[in-house]
Amino acid sequence: SWRYALEKYVAHPETIGDGTVVYFDDKVSIIRDSFPKSECHLLILPRLTQLSRSHPAKVIDGKFKNKFEPYIDCAINYIFKHFQEKFRVQKSDENNPNFDGDILEDKDKFVSRFLQIGVHSVPSMKNLHIHVISRDFHSVRLKNKKHYNSFNTKFFISWDDLPLSGKILDTDKNIETKYLKDHDLFCCYCQENFGNKFSLLKKHLDVEFNKNFELK
Template sequence: MGNCFSPSTFTDSSAEPTPTPLEHEQTAASSRRLSSAAKGKERVRDSLSRHHRRTSSFLMGTGPSLGALRTYATLPNPSTALPPSKLLLSTPNTIAVFDAYPKSKYHFLVLPRYPFPPQSEPDSNRSIVPLEALDDLKSLLLKADRRAKKEVLRAMADTAREVEEMIRDEMLKTEGFEWKIDVGFHAIPSMKHVHLHVISEDRISPALKTKKHHNSFRPDLGFFISIMEVQRWIQDDQNTLDRIESLSGAQALLDTPLTCFKCDEPFSNIPKLKQHMEKEFAKEKEIALKHIARHGRQRSSDEEMF
């Protein structure tokens, strides 16, 4: 990102009144905060840029254990305890980490931290939810009260939006265009501690190896549940209970026949599907870049594709 200040922004200092010592210290403190924030954002973006280069080590079996997410989420200071190769960003209530086995070009997990402090006391050690309520999505819906559920989901959604913004910046740098990003939960997770997937919709990755991998992230199947849908669930207690009951039968969805979720074309095996997804991505990129070259901007989601 370029410098947002132009030469005309600054005026002759001799025309300005001399700042008092207090004003000088306030300005210096503000500058330090801005500098710290800029360095933090730059560190995060550097980590994001290394996303593709770090995939191979995890594919060789050096990924985290099934309880690793719980360990990450309960760290008192994740920004110092976790290396940039694992941690993307942290807030008082959440952390975002690199998925160890990314199923797309960009794939991250957003976790609620524990203790999960109330919004009004972000520095508090008090948690508005018990630890067992953060085991998975079902536990959160059953064991947290409505206010706590709303706060946890809102905090996760806010962090996911920040991750999305970073991904889109990186998409433009690496591919020259942006493509869709899915944000949601698995109905039946594979790791302990509730986590939200933020995943680009290309599904191009060496780690996507099986039909269950593909089906677990299909946005049209029902095993992958968008964050907005879950937030709608909790508006009504009976609806929440009905939805919780439906989660138990979601495992069967992973056996759905292998098809492309974008065009419904069937495939007999994963290698053929992956070749198809790569062609679909190349076609999407070509169309987007032609539109940008012609109009100076990317096509909006509500415009006709052809």
Template sequence: MANWSGNLIKDMQDSSKVILRSSLAAVLRDRYPKARHHFLVLPWEDINTVYQLKSEHLGLLEDMHKLALQTIEFHHAKLQDFKMGFHMRPSMNRLHLHVISTDFVSDSLKRERHWTHFNTAFCMPFQSIVDELKRNGKIEPRSEQYIESLLNGPLICNQCSFQTHTIAFLKRHLQEHLYSTTRYNAA
């Protein structure tokens, strides 16, 4: 691939970057994690987006989900501290399931859209994709107007009702959540 949007496909071919694998999919660390734990589960099959999925891909999705769960377990983390989903408009080639911890504490979380990519309906929950695929046999594309409304919305904390318009304030707020959780768990 000539440009950066093909890096996931290239990374899948590098066994040193693959955390877990099956005959259907592989798990990579996100190169620019937006949280303390951020993994991507990608199929070996050449599928670029959720909108190319059909009913016959339900087995693939089940396999991707199993790999996601194994990755969380492998990192001694708790499932309730993660979310799993697909972006409505991905920036990288190859379908990929985001498996991301909900702390969102990361130096790579730099822009407002980094937040809205994961903390609005723009990140379609794994189970909602499975349900839509079972119901309709395909995933209906979302309108560009709807997508932009999600990406340009306010920054609302995923752990409380705090709201701001700058990523810097939100990041400081998220650090406070992490600090209070860490302090509570250490007691």
């Protein structure tokens, strides 16, 4: 089934010769998402069979996080470098209240502003994967409301909120309807509400992206 399409990167990453695998060792594979929902979208896949078959929110505890922190850093560095190589800061918008002139020099600043790390409440793919994605949603592969809302509502569980401990996983069968379908579209840069108007949001996301970055 397509739900196991990530299995090959877990089972034999060394055989994938198309550049999708950016790093692997005996514990994890880090791959580029083939349908990136932002400018840069990586997935971290644990390779241990038992972990790979588990629901992320049920197995990511403090111990797991400590073990995976170096791989998260590796993915963050990859994304930061990608941005540094491809873009420069859009200097013509210094009057924009969100303007951050050194965002491509200051990694911590870039990370807090443009990095999103976490998992989906209801993962579509069966192999456990952690999303490390730039928070721009500037991508031709972002094609519908569901794609956008899966990263911009409580459907997305942030790495910092794991383990869920006190809070419990929202197992409501209707969680997909609630967050992906019925939830309004809010711009992740300025919080403007686009309701159900996905194509308007898409155009707006272009404008917002171009306020920050221009191609080198």
